[in-house]
Amino acid sequence: MVDIHNAISALPIKGFLDVEVDPSLDLFEEIEKLKKEKNAILLAHYYQEPDIQDVADYIGDSLGLAQQAAKTGADMIVFAGVHFMAETAKIINPQKKVVLPDLNAGCSLADSAPADAFRAFKQKHPDHVVISYINCTAEIKAMSDIICTSSNAKKIIESVPQDRPIIFAPDRNLGAYLMKKTGRDMLLWNGACMVHEIFSRQKIAKLKNQHPDAKIIAHPECEEAVLQLADFIGSTTQLLKYTVTDPAMKFIVATETGILHQMQKDAPQKTFIPAPPDNACACNDCPHMKLNTLEKLYLCMKYEQPEIIIDEAIRLAALKPIQRMLDISKAAGL
Numbered sequence: 001m002v003d004i005h006n007a008i009s010a011l012p013i014k015g016f017l018d019v020e021v022d023p024s025l026d027l028f029e030e031i032e033k034l035k036k037e038k039n040a041i042l043l044a045h046y047y048q049e050p051d052i053q054d055v056a057d058y059i060g061d062s063l064g065l066a067q068q069a070a071k072t073g074a075d076m077i078v079f080a081g082v083h084f085m086a087e088t089a090k091i092i093n094p095q096k097k098v099v100l101p102d103l104n105a106g107c108s109l110a111d112s113a114p115a116d117a118f119r120a121f122k123q124k125h126p127d128h129v130v131i132s133y134i135n136c137t138a139e140i141k142a143m144s145d146i147i148c149t150s151s152n153a154k155k156i157i158e159s160v161p162q163d164r165p166i167i168f169a170p171d172r173n174l175g176a177y178l179m180k181k182t183g184r185d186m187l188l189w190n191g192a193c194m195v196h197e198i199f200s201r202q203k204i205a206k207l208k209n210q211h212p213d214a215k216i217i218a219h220p221e222c223e224e225a226v227l228q229l230a231d232f233i234g235s236t237t238q239l240l241k242y243t244v245t246d247p248a249m250k251f252i253v254a255t256e257t258g259i260l261h262q263m264q265k266d267a268p269q270k271t272f273i274p275a276p277p278d279n280a281c282a283c284n285d286c287p288h289m290k291l292n293t294l295e296k297l298y299l300c301m302k303y304e305q306p307e308i309i310i311d312e313a314i315r316l317a318a319l320k321p322i323q324r325m326l327d328i329s330k331a332a333g334l
């Protein structure tokens with residue numbers, strides 16, 4: 001697999017990420033023009049900054065984004081998200097160009113499962129089915145039997161025969177939550193997301209006291225102590241749908257703050273309060289997701305770089321468990 005730091009220095013337009021963008025340009029207009037010129041589709045995750053969400057062709061959770069990548073007829077996929085998401089799009093679309101505005105946009109959860117350590121762990125449990133959360137590298141996917149996301153994980157686990165032991169990687173919080181939901185005992189890899197791990201149960205409880213009419217909603221990457229407080233737990237898309245359909249007028253939202261933009265757009269009459277982390281900040285941004293900016297997005301579409309490149313053997317091995325995930329999700333109507 002390509003080393004992302006080497007890949008940056010190998011860019012033909014050296015240091016183009018530092019190129020200054022003409023401040024007089026209307027970047028929304030320019031990006032729309034580039035989409036048409038290059039037959040490009042712009043896919044964005046809910047954790048991207050509002051301007052990027054507003055210019056995207058599709059905004060979604062990890063499953064929705066992978067499904068869009070699988071069905072697009074575009075020549076170029078511009079992925080406004082993090083590296084593992086763009087990598088998944090490339091695994092599905094080897095013939096298409098996949099670009100990411102900032103190649104350094106990684107993921108602490110994916111980083112928590114280094115390939116060599118995971119290989120050794122897997123070798124100790126050769127009889128286990130390996131289910132990996134999509135937030136992992138292509139190398140980990142290549143060692144997995146099925147990929148899942150937070151929207152389909154329950155269905156994916158239920159697709160494995162009861163008598164087969166399961167390794168779940170890399171998120172221990174999501175894994176522990178799923179063990180409770182499915183009643184399946186799983187061997188958990190000890191990884192976590194730096195954003196969801198630092199929500200403060202104490203501060204959220206205090207906030208709920210100040211807003212007793214608010215419902216607490218949380219992403220399953222949060223720790224159990226926070227999930228215990230939640231009225232609803234789900235993927236980003238599921239959280240968004242819940243805020244639209246639930247009659248409550250106020251929500252305390254325990255996930256990355258980027259999602260509040262769509263929540264406010266879809267239900268402008270409702271109030272959304274970001275759940276506070278256990279530090280001095282009032283809200284909780286993912287530093288990886290927020291590396292992408294509208295300027296970098298424009299440059300990446302213009303120069304068609306940085307591009308995601310994957311070793312073909314790894315790609316082929318990683319495609320199988322992703323395809324299984326897409327097939328199970330389709331059969332389940334997800």
Ligand code: 13P
Binds near residue numbers: 063135236
């Ligand atoms: P979903 O959007 O699939 O819920 O995932 C959240 C996340 O942490 C993405 O990095």
Ligand code: SF4
Binds near residue numbers: 109256286288
């Ligand atoms: Fe990774 Fe967490 Fe950021 Fe999602 S929010 S990209 S899981 S570090």
